[in-house]
Amino acid sequence: MTTQHVHSSPGLRAWLGLTVILGPVLLVSMDGSILFLAMPRISQDLTPTAGQALWILDVYGFAVGSLLIAFGNLGDRYGRLELLMIGTTVFGIGSAAAAFAPSAELLIVARALMGVAGATLLPSALAVLSELFTDPRRRAQAIGIFAAAFAAGFAIGPIAGGVLLERFWWGSVFLINLPVTALFLIFAPALLREVRATSPGRIDVPSVVTSAIGLLLVIYAVKRVAADGPSGGAAVAGAAGLVLLAWFARRQRHLAHPLMDFSLFRDRVFTLAIVTGLVPLAAWSASAYLAGVYLQSVLGLPVLNAALLAVPGAAVLTVTCVVTPHVVDRIGKRAALVACHFSIAAGLLLLLPTAITGGIGWYVASTVVAGVGYGICFSVVADTAVDAVPVERAGSAGAIAETSNEIGNALGIALLGSLAALVFRLQGPDLAPTLDETLQLPDLTPVLAAEAKTAFVTGLHAAAAAAAVLHVVLGALALRWLRNGGSRAHRQQENPNPPAQ
DSSP states (O other): OOOOOSSSOOHHHHHHHHHHHHHHHHHHHHHHTTTHHHHHHHHHOOOOOOHHHHHHHHHHHHHHHHHHHHHHOOOOOOOHHHHHHHHHHHHHHHHHHHHTSHHHHHHHHHHHHHHHHHHHHHHHHHHHHHHHOOOOOHHHHHHHHHHHHHHHHHHHHHHHHHHHHHHSSSSHHHHHHHHHHHHHHHHHHOOOOOOSSSOOOOOOOOHHHHHHHHHHHHHHHHHHHHHHHHHHHHHHHHHHHHHHHHHHHHHHOOOOOOOSOOGGGGGGHHHHHHHHHHHHHHHHHHHHHHHIIIIISSOOOOOHHHHHHHHHHHHHHHHHHHHHHHHHHHHOHHHHHHEEEEHHHHHHHHHTTTTSOHHHHHHEEEEHHHHHHHHHHHHHEEEEEETTGGGGGGGHHHHHHHHHHHHHHHHIIIIIHHHHHHHHHHHHHHHSSSHHHHOOOOOOOOOHHHHHHHHHHHHHHHHHHHHHHHHHHHHHHHHHHTTTTHHHHHHHOOSSSSOOO
16 A cells, blocks of 8 residues: 555545445444344244354355455455445345245245355455545544444344334345445445555465365264254355365465464464454353343343433443543553453353343343443454554464454354353253244243253353353463563564554
């Protein structure tokens, strides 16, 4: 990217362009979470199996995460704005298809299409934004707003979904994407300029295909085991997925332009930053989804009430995301990352006292305490990852950090959600594979209903406890590995200038 002379003010066009860019950014992050409160309604209308319900929730995140870096390279070669326009158009088409999907299978396909389109939006939006703001200080402000909007989208997704579901059918949570995509397609050509890399690398198609298929096969195996128990088919799928992922990792070491630069993981600070991008998103997505089912199907709250209960946690998350950069300047990234993991662990443990009666206060307290950690995670992960590597590799580090967020969002529901489903299958009345399906049975007695609800809450507790343990371990590693003096790469460089994202 060529260096231009610095302006004291980026101008009205730049700020209007930022506003236009934030539309697709909000949609991509909101659609990672907007179904959490809608799933009970979707289960009633489309009657998905336990495995299909998990795919409806997380196929979007897997499509985004597995293709994010590939589409970043594609945008470098063919133009970021052009890719943004195409991706936004496809995102709108996928949203309309999802809104009117007549079956669970077609809804999964539509969500996958939305995920493919979403993978084109994030890296291209960030690159176009950087072109709008040539002054480093203004660019940093704009990227901060970008990150806050992305975090806010994850937080307000369930709330927006609950408000819509109170008055409309479940498909309305997808139709709200259409006005935003239309406005972007109208105003983007006038406000944004095309951005291309000066020397884009080749896109290695085998790497794209093997990483995506390998990841999906492994997650499919996990889901099958959780929903139906161990089987030969699940074992074969899991083994095949692991082989493909291993081949993918080995291939990256021999490519001039690898899809993922695994050599960056030799730096422990970078590795911790990427894991911090993945695990908190996994904990957040799983707990938000399971809590949505808990509030509606166990406690019997109307969907709007369940949505409003998420507001305090969403507010804390968003405010924390905005103020964290200023706090980090004073306390350092080490203290921030340690606080991130321990506050999330504390918030998750507050879910353990929930029961089939009461529990609302514990849920709200959990979202507020954990919201502090989630806000810190959104704010510091990318910057910590970039700061841990030499300047010339900052782009690869940033792309991996974004990918870890999206994969974490999907893995939470796939793995922790599958753990909760496994506990329900083992401890429930064994009448149906999910709580919602069980509660819809015509001759269900109150005793069996209570048994099913208790089994679901036990699964919620198991998922929350597992995620809390992971965060305690990561907090301890942050205490041990990180030093306030900076990363190894930057101590070697002794570069006082902050890296530009």
